[in-house]
Amino acid sequence: LMFKKVFSIFGLFFCGVSFSQSYSISSPDKRIQLEFVHTPAGQPTYNLKYQQQSVVFLGTLGFLMNEDKGFVRSLNLVSVDSSYTDNSWEPVWGEEKSIRNNYKQLSVTLQQKDDKKLLLRIVFRVFDKGLGFRYEFPQQPNLQYFVLKDELTQFVLNGDHKAWWIPGDYDTNEYPYTVSKLSEVDAFKAGNATEISTRKVFAAKAVQTPLMMKTNKGLYINIHEAALVNYPAMQLEVETGTSVGTILKSHLVPDAVGNKAYLKAPFNTPWRVINVGNKATDILASRIILNLNEPT
Numbered sequence: 001l002m003f004k005k006v007f008s009i010f011g012l013f014f015c016g017v018s019f020s021q022s023y024s025i026s027s028p029d030k031r032i033q034l035e036f037v038h039t040p041a042g043q044p045t046y047n048l049k050y051q052q053q054s055v056v057f058l059g060t061l062g063f064l065m066n067e068d069k070g071f072v073r074s075l076n077l078v079s080v081d082s083s084y085t086d087n088s089w090e091p092v093w094g095e096e097k098s099i100r101n102n103y104k105q106l107s108v109t110l111q112q113k114d115d116k117k118l119l120l121r122i123v124f125r126v127f128d129k130g131l132g133f134r135y136e137f138p139q140q141p142n143l144q145y146f147v148l149k150d151e152l153t154q155f156v157l158n159g160d161h162k163a164w165w166i167p168g169d170y171d172t173n174e175y176p177y178t179v180s181k182l183s184e185v186d187a188f189k190a191g192n193a194t195e196i197s198t199r200k201v202f203a204a205k206a207v208q209t210p211l212m213m214k215t216n217k218g219l220y221i222n223i224h225e226a227a228l229v230n231y232p233a234m235q236l237e238v239e240t241g242t243s244v245g246t247i248l249k250s251h252l253v254p255d256a257v258g259n260k261a262y263l264k265a266p267f268n269t270p271w272r273v274i275n276v277g278n279k280a281t282d283i284l285a286s287r288i289i290l291n292l293n294e295p296t
Contacts, residue, residue, distance in 0.1 A: 023080050025104045029128045032276065036108055036124065042074040044110060044122060048131055050276040053219055054158045058244065061122060061154075063135065066147040066259065071120045075110040078119070082106050092296055101291045103127045116142040129286040130275040132226060137265045148261040153250040153272055155223055155236075157182075160246055161213040166190070168206025168235040170253050171198040182213070183240040205238040206251060212283070219276065222283045223248065226271040226292035232260055234272070 021038040035047040037058065048056040064070040086102045106124040111117055121136040135151075137143060160183045166175040167187030178190045187201045210224035225234050232252040239247040250272075252260040271292040275283045 021077055023082075023106060023108070025082060025106045025124070025126055027126045027128045028084075028086070028102050028104060031128065032126055032131065034106065034124055034126045034131060036080075036106060036122075038075075038077045038108075038110075042076065042113070043072065044075065044108070046124070046133070048274060050219060053215070053217060055219075055221055055274065055276055057156050057158055059154045059156045060152060061135075062152040063120070064149040064152065066149045068118065068146070069112070069115060070149070071110060071112070071118070072152065074113045075120075076113055078109040078111050080106065080108050089295070091290070099287050099290060103291075118143050125271075125292070127286075127288050127291070129277060129282060130222075130273065130288050132271040132273045132288055132292045134227075134271045135269045137263065137267045139266045143265045145262070145264050147259050148252075148263055150260055151234075151250050151252055151269070153234075155248040155274070156244055157213075157221075157246040157248065159215055160240060161215050161221070163207070163214075164212040165207040167201045168203060168208055168237070168251065170200035170202060172200075173208055182238050182246050185238050202251075203237060206235060207238060208235050209233075211236060211248070212280075214280075219278065220280050220283055222273075222275040224273045224275070224289065226273050226289040227268075227294060228270040229294075230261075230263075230267075231270055234270070 020040055022035055024033060024035045026033050031051050033049045037045045039045060044061040045058045047058060062072045083105045088098045088100050090098055103125045107121060109119060109121045111119050119138055119140050121138055122133060123136060124131065124133040160181050163182050164177050164179055165185060166173060166177055167190050185207060186204050187206050188204050210222055213221045235251045237249045237251050239249065254260055273289055275286045275288060277283050
Protein backbone atom coordinates (compact mmCIF):
# COMPACT_ATOMS: atom_id res chain seq x y z
CA LEU A 1 0.00 0.00 0.00
CA MET A 2 1.35 3.40 -0.94
CA PHE A 3 -0.27 6.77 -1.25
CA LYS A 4 0.85 10.36 -1.17
CA LYS A 5 -1.38 13.36 -0.67
CA VAL A 6 -0.19 16.93 -1.13
CA PHE A 7 -1.70 19.56 1.12
CA SER A 8 -0.95 23.16 2.06
CA ILE A 9 -0.52 24.60 5.54
CA PHE A 10 0.66 27.97 6.70
CA GLY A 11 0.61 30.46 9.55
CA LEU A 12 1.77 34.05 10.05
CA PHE A 13 2.76 35.72 13.30
CA PHE A 14 3.20 39.50 13.00
CA CYS A 15 5.64 41.46 15.15
CA GLY A 16 5.72 45.20 14.40
CA VAL A 17 6.67 45.89 10.80
CA SER A 18 8.50 42.56 10.47
CA PHE A 19 7.01 39.12 10.97
CA SER A 20 7.85 35.47 11.46
CA GLN A 21 6.37 32.85 9.18
CA SER A 22 5.53 29.55 10.82
CA TYR A 23 4.59 26.23 9.18
CA SER A 24 3.66 23.15 11.20
CA ILE A 25 3.05 19.44 10.62
CA SER A 26 2.46 16.50 12.96
CA SER A 27 3.45 12.87 12.83
CA PRO A 28 0.82 10.43 11.50
CA ASP A 29 -0.16 9.52 15.08
CA LYS A 30 -0.21 13.24 16.11
CA ARG A 31 2.22 12.74 19.02
CA ILE A 32 5.11 14.64 17.42
CA GLN A 33 4.81 18.23 16.21
CA LEU A 34 7.33 19.99 13.96
CA GLU A 35 7.24 23.75 13.45
CA PHE A 36 9.44 25.51 10.91
CA VAL A 37 9.94 29.21 11.72
CA HIS A 38 11.32 31.74 9.24
CA THR A 39 12.43 34.57 11.55
CA PRO A 40 12.15 38.34 10.85
CA ALA A 41 15.93 38.27 10.20
CA GLY A 42 15.35 35.75 7.42
CA GLN A 43 16.90 32.85 9.35
CA PRO A 44 15.51 29.29 9.19
CA THR A 45 14.79 27.65 12.58
CA TYR A 46 12.71 24.73 13.83
CA ASN A 47 10.88 23.50 16.93
CA LEU A 48 10.13 19.87 17.80
CA LYS A 49 7.71 18.59 20.45
CA TYR A 50 6.78 15.08 21.59
CA GLN A 51 3.47 14.76 23.44
CA GLN A 52 3.66 18.49 24.18
CA GLN A 53 7.17 18.14 25.66
CA SER A 54 9.82 20.32 24.05
CA VAL A 55 12.56 18.32 22.32
CA VAL A 56 14.23 21.12 20.30
CA PHE A 57 13.35 24.82 20.57
CA LEU A 58 14.35 27.28 17.83
CA GLY A 59 17.22 25.18 16.52
CA THR A 60 18.96 27.17 13.79
CA LEU A 61 19.75 25.84 10.33
CA GLY A 62 22.07 26.92 7.53
CA PHE A 63 25.46 26.82 5.82
CA LEU A 64 28.64 28.78 5.26
CA MET A 65 30.40 28.46 1.89
CA ASN A 66 33.99 29.35 0.99
CA GLU A 67 33.22 31.48 -2.07
CA ASP A 68 29.81 32.82 -1.08
CA LYS A 69 28.14 34.14 2.06
CA GLY A 70 26.09 30.93 2.17
CA PHE A 71 22.71 30.47 3.86
CA VAL A 72 22.55 32.03 7.32
CA ARG A 73 20.23 35.07 7.46
CA SER A 74 18.51 37.46 5.04
CA LEU A 75 16.91 34.55 3.20
CA ASN A 76 13.63 34.85 1.33
CA LEU A 77 11.03 32.14 1.82
CA VAL A 78 10.18 31.07 -1.73
CA SER A 79 7.80 28.13 -1.28
CA VAL A 80 6.49 25.54 1.17
CA ASP A 81 5.15 22.13 0.12
CA SER A 82 3.76 19.32 2.23
CA SER A 83 2.93 15.69 1.56
CA TYR A 84 1.97 12.42 3.24
CA THR A 85 3.54 9.03 2.49
CA ASP A 86 2.62 5.54 3.67
CA ASN A 87 4.31 2.52 2.10
CA SER A 88 6.08 -0.69 3.02
CA TRP A 89 9.29 -2.28 1.74
CA GLU A 90 11.15 -5.54 2.25
CA PRO A 91 14.76 -5.43 3.46
CA VAL A 92 17.32 -7.74 1.87
CA TRP A 93 17.98 -9.19 5.33
CA GLY A 94 17.20 -8.21 8.90
CA GLU A 95 14.85 -8.73 11.80
CA GLU A 96 11.65 -7.99 9.89
CA LYS A 97 10.22 -9.17 6.60
CA SER A 98 8.51 -5.82 5.95
CA ILE A 99 9.17 -2.29 7.23
CA ARG A 100 6.53 0.43 7.16
CA ASN A 101 7.60 3.87 5.90
CA ASN A 102 4.96 6.30 7.18
CA TYR A 103 5.62 10.03 7.54
CA LYS A 104 4.47 13.57 6.80
CA GLN A 105 6.86 15.80 4.90
CA LEU A 106 7.44 19.55 4.88
CA SER A 107 9.69 20.97 2.15
CA VAL A 108 10.85 24.59 2.46
CA THR A 109 12.70 26.47 -0.31
CA LEU A 110 14.83 29.50 0.60
CA GLN A 111 16.70 32.00 -1.58
CA GLN A 112 19.44 34.54 -0.91
CA LYS A 113 18.19 38.12 -1.17
CA ASP A 114 21.30 39.35 -2.95
CA ASP A 115 24.60 38.05 -4.33
CA LYS A 116 23.89 35.05 -6.55
CA LYS A 117 20.32 34.47 -5.30
CA LEU A 118 21.20 30.85 -4.62
CA LEU A 119 18.48 28.37 -3.60
CA LEU A 120 18.47 25.96 -0.68
CA ARG A 121 15.73 23.48 0.17
CA ILE A 122 15.21 21.99 3.65
CA VAL A 123 13.14 18.80 3.79
CA PHE A 124 11.59 17.58 7.08
CA ARG A 125 10.06 14.12 7.51
CA VAL A 126 8.06 13.54 10.70
CA PHE A 127 7.57 9.91 11.72
CA ASP A 128 5.70 8.51 14.74
CA LYS A 129 9.02 8.01 16.55
CA GLY A 130 10.94 11.09 15.49
CA LEU A 131 12.20 13.48 12.83
CA GLY A 132 14.59 13.38 9.91
CA PHE A 133 15.67 16.49 7.99
CA ARG A 134 18.23 17.27 5.33
CA TYR A 135 19.44 20.09 3.09
CA GLU A 136 19.10 19.96 -0.67
CA PHE A 137 21.04 22.11 -3.14
CA PRO A 138 18.90 21.98 -6.31
CA GLN A 139 20.21 22.36 -9.85
CA GLN A 140 20.56 26.11 -10.51
CA PRO A 141 22.45 28.40 -12.91
CA ASN A 142 24.76 30.06 -10.35
CA LEU A 143 25.75 26.97 -8.38
CA GLN A 144 27.78 24.08 -9.75
CA TYR A 145 30.97 23.10 -7.89
CA PHE A 146 31.34 24.60 -4.43
CA VAL A 147 33.25 24.17 -1.17
CA LEU A 148 31.36 23.86 2.09
CA LYS A 149 32.97 25.84 4.92
CA ASP A 150 30.60 24.77 7.67
CA GLU A 151 27.14 23.42 8.46
CA LEU A 152 25.23 25.48 11.05
CA THR A 153 22.67 22.94 12.27
CA GLN A 154 21.82 23.28 15.95
CA PHE A 155 19.80 21.16 18.37
CA VAL A 156 18.64 23.48 21.19
CA LEU A 157 17.52 21.49 24.24
CA ASN A 158 15.46 22.79 27.17
CA GLY A 159 17.57 21.18 29.90
CA ASP A 160 20.88 19.74 31.03
CA HIS A 161 19.98 16.19 30.05
CA LYS A 162 21.59 12.98 31.23
CA ALA A 163 23.71 11.68 28.34
CA TRP A 164 25.51 8.53 27.21
CA TRP A 165 28.47 9.81 25.18
CA ILE A 166 31.93 9.21 23.77
CA PRO A 167 34.47 11.96 22.95
CA GLY A 168 34.36 13.81 19.66
CA ASP A 169 37.25 12.36 17.67
CA TYR A 170 38.25 12.56 13.99
CA ASP A 171 39.97 9.17 13.91
CA THR A 172 38.19 6.67 16.15
CA ASN A 173 35.00 5.85 18.04
CA GLU A 174 36.56 3.07 20.10
CA TYR A 175 35.94 4.62 23.51
CA PRO A 176 34.02 3.37 26.54
CA TYR A 177 30.80 5.32 27.05
CA THR A 178 30.54 7.91 29.80
CA VAL A 179 27.24 8.67 31.55
CA SER A 180 26.90 12.24 32.82
CA LYS A 181 24.99 15.48 32.48
CA LEU A 182 25.70 17.34 29.24
CA SER A 183 27.27 20.14 31.30
CA GLU A 184 29.79 17.61 32.65
CA VAL A 185 31.08 16.51 29.24
CA ASP A 186 34.90 16.64 29.12
CA ALA A 187 36.19 14.72 26.13
CA PHE A 188 39.82 14.97 27.24
CA LYS A 189 39.14 13.20 30.54
CA ALA A 190 36.60 10.62 29.37
CA GLY A 191 37.36 6.92 29.49
CA ASN A 192 40.62 5.03 29.23
CA ALA A 193 41.63 5.05 25.59
CA THR A 194 45.41 5.12 25.92
CA GLU A 195 45.68 1.85 24.00
CA ILE A 196 44.23 3.52 20.89
CA SER A 197 47.13 4.69 18.71
CA THR A 198 45.12 6.93 16.36
CA ARG A 199 43.19 9.47 18.40
CA LYS A 200 42.19 13.03 17.56
CA VAL A 201 39.93 14.52 20.24
CA PHE A 202 39.35 18.03 18.90
CA ALA A 203 37.54 19.80 21.76
CA ALA A 204 36.72 19.24 25.43
CA LYS A 205 32.98 19.80 24.89
CA ALA A 206 32.65 17.51 21.87
CA VAL A 207 30.80 14.21 21.49
CA GLN A 208 30.06 11.78 18.68
CA THR A 209 26.74 10.57 17.35
CA PRO A 210 24.65 8.62 18.05
CA LEU A 211 24.12 10.63 21.22
CA MET A 212 21.62 9.17 23.68
CA MET A 213 19.98 11.47 26.25
CA LYS A 214 17.27 11.30 28.92
CA THR A 215 15.37 14.32 30.20
CA ASN A 216 14.39 14.82 33.84
CA LYS A 217 10.84 13.89 32.80
CA GLY A 218 11.98 10.50 31.50
CA LEU A 219 11.89 11.26 27.76
CA TYR A 220 14.62 9.60 25.70
CA ILE A 221 16.18 11.57 22.82
CA ASN A 222 18.73 10.20 20.36
CA ILE A 223 20.54 12.29 17.73
CA HIS A 224 22.24 10.62 14.77
CA GLU A 225 22.35 10.74 10.96
CA ALA A 226 21.29 8.64 7.96
CA ALA A 227 22.36 8.30 4.32
CA LEU A 228 25.92 9.50 4.98
CA VAL A 229 27.28 9.51 1.42
CA ASN A 230 30.04 11.77 -0.03
CA TYR A 231 29.85 14.03 3.02
CA PRO A 232 31.76 14.31 6.32
CA ALA A 233 30.45 12.67 9.48
CA MET A 234 28.61 14.88 11.96
CA GLN A 235 29.81 15.24 15.54
CA LEU A 236 28.40 17.62 18.14
CA GLU A 237 29.82 20.45 20.25
CA VAL A 238 28.05 20.99 23.59
CA GLU A 239 27.34 24.48 24.91
CA THR A 240 25.54 24.71 28.26
CA GLY A 241 24.37 27.56 30.48
CA THR A 242 23.08 29.69 27.61
CA SER A 243 19.97 31.88 27.81
CA VAL A 244 18.04 29.42 25.61
CA GLY A 245 19.22 26.18 27.24
CA THR A 246 21.71 23.56 26.11
CA ILE A 247 22.90 23.89 22.51
CA LEU A 248 24.32 21.03 20.46
CA LYS A 249 26.13 22.39 17.40
CA SER A 250 26.92 20.26 14.39
CA HIS A 251 30.65 19.79 13.81
CA LEU A 252 31.68 18.23 10.51
CA VAL A 253 34.96 16.34 10.28
CA PRO A 254 37.29 18.54 8.14
CA ASP A 255 39.98 17.65 5.62
CA ALA A 256 43.68 18.53 6.06
CA VAL A 257 43.15 22.21 5.13
CA GLY A 258 39.99 22.69 7.16
CA ASN A 259 37.35 22.45 4.42
CA LYS A 260 34.28 20.36 5.22
CA ALA A 261 33.07 19.15 1.81
CA TYR A 262 33.58 19.54 -1.94
CA LEU A 263 30.16 19.37 -3.57
CA LYS A 264 28.45 19.62 -6.94
CA ALA A 265 24.82 20.66 -7.35
CA PRO A 266 22.38 19.03 -7.31
CA PHE A 267 23.31 17.53 -3.94
CA ASN A 268 21.49 16.25 -0.86
CA THR A 269 23.17 16.15 2.55
CA PRO A 270 22.73 13.23 4.95
CA TRP A 271 19.60 13.25 7.08
CA ARG A 272 19.89 14.66 10.61
CA VAL A 273 17.82 12.28 12.75
CA ILE A 274 16.12 12.86 16.12
CA ASN A 275 14.53 9.74 17.63
CA VAL A 276 12.28 10.20 20.68
CA GLY A 277 10.43 7.83 22.99
CA ASN A 278 9.18 7.18 26.51
CA LYS A 279 11.43 4.12 26.81
CA ALA A 280 14.98 3.39 25.71
CA THR A 281 13.63 0.41 23.78
CA ASP A 282 11.52 2.83 21.67
CA ILE A 283 14.79 4.21 20.28
CA LEU A 284 16.10 0.73 19.55
CA ALA A 285 12.86 -0.28 17.80
CA SER A 286 12.74 2.83 15.60
CA ARG A 287 13.14 2.22 11.87
CA ILE A 288 13.57 5.88 10.91
CA ILE A 289 17.24 5.55 9.94
CA LEU A 290 16.50 2.49 7.79
CA ASN A 291 13.66 4.36 6.09
CA LEU A 292 15.81 7.42 5.39
CA ASN A 293 18.62 5.49 3.73
CA GLU A 294 18.31 4.91 0.00
CA PRO A 295 17.17 1.43 -1.15
CA THR A 296 19.92 -1.12 -1.63
